[in-house]
Amino acid sequence: xxxxxxxxxxxxxxxxxxxxxxxxxxxxxxxxxxxxxxxxxxxxxxxxxxxxxxxxxxxxxxxxxxxxxxxxxxxxxxxxxxxxxxxxxxxxxxxxxxxxxxxxxxxxxxxxxxxxxxxxxxxxxxxxxxxxxxxxxxxxxxxxxxxxxxxxxxxxxxxxxxxxxxxxxxxxxxxxxxxxxxxxxxxxxxxxxxxxxxxxxxxxxxxxxxxxxxxxxxxxxxxxxxxxxxxxxxxxxxxxxxxxxxxxxxxxxxxxxxxxxxxxxxxxxxxxxxxxxxxxxxxxxxxxxxxxxxxxxxxxxxxxxxxxxxxxxxxxxxxxxxxxxxxxxxxxxxxxxxxxxxxxxxxxxxxxxxxxxxxxxxxxxxxxx
Numbered sequence: 001x002x003x004x005x006x007x008x009x010x011x012x013x014x015x016x017x018x019x020x021x022x023x024x025x026x027x028x029x030x031x032x033x034x035x036x037x038x039x040x041x042x043x044x045x046x047x048x049x050x051x052x053x054x055x056x057x058x059x060x061x062x063x064x065x066x067x068x069x070x071x072x073x074x075x076x077x078x079x080x081x082x083x084x085x086x087x088x089x090x091x092x093x094x095x096x097x098x099x100x101x102x103x104x105x106x107x108x109x110x111x112x113x114x115x116x117x118x119x120x121x122x123x124x125x126x127x128x129x130x131x132x133x134x135x136x137x138x139x140x141x142x143x144x145x146x147x148x149x150x151x152x153x154x155x156x157x158x159x160x161x162x163x164x165x166x167x168x169x170x171x172x173x174x175x176x177x178x179x180x181x182x183x184x185x186x187x188x189x190x191x192x193x194x195x196x197x198x199x200x201x202x203x204x205x206x207x208x209x210x211x212x213x214x215x216x217x218x219x220x221x222x223x224x225x226x227x228x229x230x231x232x233x234x235x236x237x238x239x240x241x242x243x244x245x246x247x248x249x250x251x252x253x254x255x256x257x258x259x260x261x262x263x264x265x266x267x268x269x270x271x272x273x274x275x276x277x278x279x280x281x282x283x284x285x286x287x288x289x290x291x292x293x294x295x296x297x298x299x300x301x302x303x304x305x306x307x308x309x310x311x312x313x314x315x316x317x318x319x320x321x322x323x324x325x326x327x328x329x330x331x332x333x334x335x336x337x338x339x340x341x342x343x344x345x346x347x348x349x350x351x352x353x354x355x356x357x358x359x360x361x362x363x364x365x366x367x368x369x
Contacts, residue, residue, distance in 0.1 A: 003134050005119040006197065007046040007054035008108065009039065011065055012089075013101060013191075014126040016160070017242050020362050021342065026058065028125035029065040030241070031325050031343070033254050034293045034306050036271045037068055038241065041130070042123040042192075044269045047075050049133035051121065053082030055111050057104050059089040059097050068272050075270045087111055102215040105204050112201055120200050124191035128239040128250060130263055131192065136232050140194045143171060145230040147220070148194040151187035152238040159242040163189040163216060167231035176224045178216055187231055190238060237262045248340060248360045251306050251323045255289055276309055284315070300330075314349070323360075339363065 011028035021030045028039035046054055054077065058065070069075075072084040087108050089097040098104040112120065119140070121133055131150070140148040151165055164186035166175035180186070203219055212218035220229065237259055239250035253259050263269070276295035281287070286301040295310040300317035307313075308325045314332035322339040330336070331349035338355035342365035347353070351369055355361030363369060 003050050003119070003137050004117045005049075005051050005121050005133070005137060005194075006112075006115045006117040007043075007051045008057065008087075008120055008122045009042050009046075009054060010057045010101070010104065010122075010124045011039065011062060012057075012059035013104075013124050014241075015061075017126060018244055018247055020244050020364065021247070022061070024061060024365055025064045026060075026062050026125075027241075028056075029062070029068055030247075031308060032128065032241075032247075033251060034291045034308050036269065037065075038125045038128065039065065039068075040269055040271045041128050042125055043075055043077075044267070045129075045131045045133050046121060046123070047077065047270065048267045049137075051133065052077065052079060053085065053115065053117070055085045055087045055108060057087045057089070057108060070272065074272050085111065100214060102204075102207055102213060102219070105200075105215065106208060109201060109204055112197060115197060117197060120195050120197050122193045122195070126241050127190050127192070128241065128263070129190070129234065129236060130265075130267060130269065131234060131236070132267075133194075136192075136194050139232050140230070143230045144228065146195070146199055146228040148230045148232050149173070149189050150192040150232045150234050152190050152234050152240075153185060154188040154240070155185050157186070157188060157242075159240070163220070165189060165229075165231045171230045171232075173224055173229040173231050176221050176229070178221060187233065188240070190234065190240065194232075244340070244360065244362060245358060248323060248338075248357065252304075252321070254291060254306065255304060274309065282315075285313075300332075300334075308343075321357075336361075342366075345369070 011026040014027045015022040030038050032038055071078040077083040164177045164180050165173045167173050241247050279292050279296040282299040285298045288303045290302050290305045292307045293309040297312045299315040300313045303320045305319055306323045310327040311324050312329045316332050317330055317334040320337045322336050324341050326343045328341045328345045330347045333350040334347050335352045339353050339361045341363045344366045345363050346368040353361050
């Protein structure tokens with residue numbers, strides 16, 4: 001069922017979480033799970049709920065993101081009215097790119113003013129989940145909320161910035177803390193929010209008038225008693241990509257069939273379609289408990305791995321517990337364990353590289369070893 005909402009996706013907000021992978025791209029375009037990018041999950045959640053206009057807030061390093069999205073046809077967003085709209089990284093007050101979320105929102109008020117939808121769904125690209133946005137909007141309407149923030153129950157939070165909510169029995173947020181110390185189990189805000197479009201424009205206008213600089217601290221935390229902020233408890237699978245360690249962990253979780261079924265089951269997660277040849281397995285190749293994308297050539301042994309498109313594994317090589325990105329070439333007699341390669345890496349014959357789950361061995365884009 002279509003909803004009266006416009007989407008806003010922030011592509012760069014959490015780049016500092018994984019500097020190794022965001023050096024040449026935005027957080028939104030980081031590859032994940034063999035064939036996807038992180039933005040695919042936020043974008044697909046919106047499209048599956050009938051949102052047909054999505055504003056994409058960029059800042060820098062977004063060439064690969066634009067290449068991935070193209071016209072938006074793979075998400076049914078190649079439209080004359082709406083579709084994917086690239087929004088500038090500048091505010092109306094300065095020629096410099098935005099430095100925080102509030103400045104970015106100030107810069108897109110023109111876009112929001114031109115829209116006619118009732119609600120704005122704001123999402124970042126640091127989480128992997130399949131959410132029913134239409135259900136969140138229904139909850140928002142039932143509670144007559146000013147702002148609805150989606151949370152997931154978490155314990156071990158490895159992030160340099162996070163928001164924890166404390167709702168009452170009705171779901172209304174009574175306390176909102178930023179980076180609480182010794183938090184234990186918390187309702188972690190997963191950077192997905194529903195807010196009335198007119199209400200959002202009003203709080204942005206008020207923030208400009210009062211010289212406010214932080215959306216989290218100056219608008220949410222300081223007004224938790226006066227604003228009707230509600231907590232939407234998302235109890236499905238959620239993977240927060242907060243570091244290289246968590247990126248590795250959540251990719252490996254996709255080898256669990258139950259998690260794959262939950263994430264990719266009832267509703268599609270869309271991505272850019274490529275017409276690659278099927279993977280070719282040579283005599284002597286052995287593959288166990290792995291996700292292999294199309295276009296790969298495998299002559300060696302692959303176990304407990306995620307292989308993206310176009311990966312080549314040479315004869316006699318043994319690749320274990322690793323995430324190997326697109327068009328990586330692995331020579332003969334290579335041994336890899338707990339390794340992440342970025343795109344277009346070349347690993348020459350007889351190299352032995354090993355990391356661990358806590359600190360995977362990372363090879364940056366285009367490197368030859």
